[in-house]
Amino acid sequence: MKTKILFGLSLLTCSLFSQAYDLTQLQHHLDRQQFRKLHQAVEQLPETPTKAELRVMQVKAMLSLKDDEALEELMPTLLKDFPNHAELIFLASANQFNLAQSGSMFSAPGRAKKGLAYLQQAVKLEPDNLEYQRTLIGFYYSAPGIAGGDEDEAKRLADALLTKNTIHGTLAHADILRKNEKNTEALALIDTQLAAQPDNTELLEAKAALLASEKKAAEAFALYQKALTLYPTELEKYGSMYQLGRLAAVEGQDAATGTQALQQYLAFFKDSDNPMYPWAMLRLAQIQLRLNDKAAATATIEPLLAKEQTQERLQKELKSFQKQLKSGKS
Numbered sequence: 232m233k234t235k236i237l238f239g240l241s242l243l244t245c246s247l248f249s250q251a252y253d254l255t256q257l258q259h260h261l262d263r264q265q266f267r268k269l270h271q272a273v274e275q276l277p278e279t280p281t282k283a284e285l286r287v288m289q290v291k292a293m294l295s296l297k298d299d300e301a302l303e304e305l306m307p308t309l310l311k312d313f314p315n316h317a318e319l320i321f322l323a324s325a326n327q328f329n330l331a332q333s334g335s336m337f338s339a340p341g342r343a344k345k346g347l348a349y350l351q352q353a354v355k356l357e358p359d360n361l362e363y364q365r366t367l368i369g370f371y372y373s374a375p376g377i378a379g380g381d382e383d384e385a386k387r388l389a390d391a392l393l394t395k396n397t398i399h400g401t402l403a404h405a406d407i408l409r410k411n412e413k414n415t416e417a418l419a420l421i422d423t424q425l426a427a428q429p430d431n432t433e434l435l436e437a438k439a440a441l442l443a444s445e446k447k448a449a450e451a452f453a454l455y456q457k458a459l460t461l462y463p464t465e466l467e468k469y470g471s472m473y474q475l476g477r478l479a480a481v482e483g484q485d486a487a488t489g490t491q492a493l494q495q496y497l498a499f500f501k502d503s504d505n506p507m508y509p510w511a512m513l514r515l516a517q518i519q520l521r522l523n524d525k526a527a528a529t530a531t532i533e534p535l536l537a538k539e540q541t542q543e544r545l546q547k548e549l550k551s552f553q554k555q556l557k558s559g560k561s
Contacts, residue, residue, distance in 0.1 A: 264500060270292035306323050309323075317363070324346040350363070399433075435457060473511055512534065513532060516529075
């Protein structure tokens with residue numbers, strides 16, 4: 232009898248572990264930016280130390296939660312266990328860049344260069360990975376020379392990318408132009424590609440962002456609306472949804488469209504660690520105040536005021552909005 236009970240418990244334990252190791256559920260947490268839930272789930276799996284795919288999810292969660300110091304301690308073990316895993320090496324570079332930005336001015340250049348070395352290694356392992364290539368180009372054109380930045384190298388790599396992928400090569404060149412405050416040239420470059428591929432969502436997003444930065448809100452709003460009808464997957468649309476809400480809130484674009492977009496955004500990312508979630512709540516409240524619905528605006532921002540907000544810019548905008556509420560100005 233005792234043997235049967237032990238055998239039954241063993242089967243139950245195996246069943247629980249097999250159910251726990253559910254990549255679909257873990258991906259669900261990642262997609263909805265539920266990073267704490269993801270980290271907790273992966274930490275509890277006995278398979279995590281031996282499975283690169285689980286380690287990748289663990290690192291993505293820690294990066295998103297800004298657990299940079301703990302991740303720096305963990306990464307040497309992961310890279311020893313999976314020495315040629317491009318994604319883990321790419322994520323290691325991201326962590327070094329985070330540490331460079333948050334650390335002292337004395338340690339920043341060294342960490343940035345370490346991140347660059349990881350990034351170069353990831354590109355070498357997967358030379359056709361567009362995300363890695365775009366990130367490397369972005370580093371070269373944005374980092375100072377003391378940290379390894381090199382605009383000439385960025386242009387050279389963008390030229391090389393253009394021969395392999397016209398869209399991403401174009402976007403890389405447009406990013407470099409924007410960095411040099413040549414928005415008109417960047418826009419012309421994107422328009423050239425849009426003429427050939429008018430329904431490409433990445434080009435539409437890039438043009439919309441450029442127009443928005445030039446205070447051409449109505450044109451940007453229309454492009455984000457168009458992009459929403461073209462995304463191949465549901466998950467890709469939420470960035471543009473937020474932008475529709477932001478343009479409605481800040482630039483006075485169509486309130487009904489902006490409200491609907493933000494409500495969908497907030498519903499999808501409910502109970503998430505998405506750093507843009509409180510911004511979406513603020514943008515919704517701003518639209519409500521524009522519509523002279525002071526009660527709704529007050530109710531929308533109450534959860535934001537109930538807890539401390541760690542984002543400095545968000546703190547400032549919240550204070551400004553509270554003053555608008557008190558004065559009754561939209």
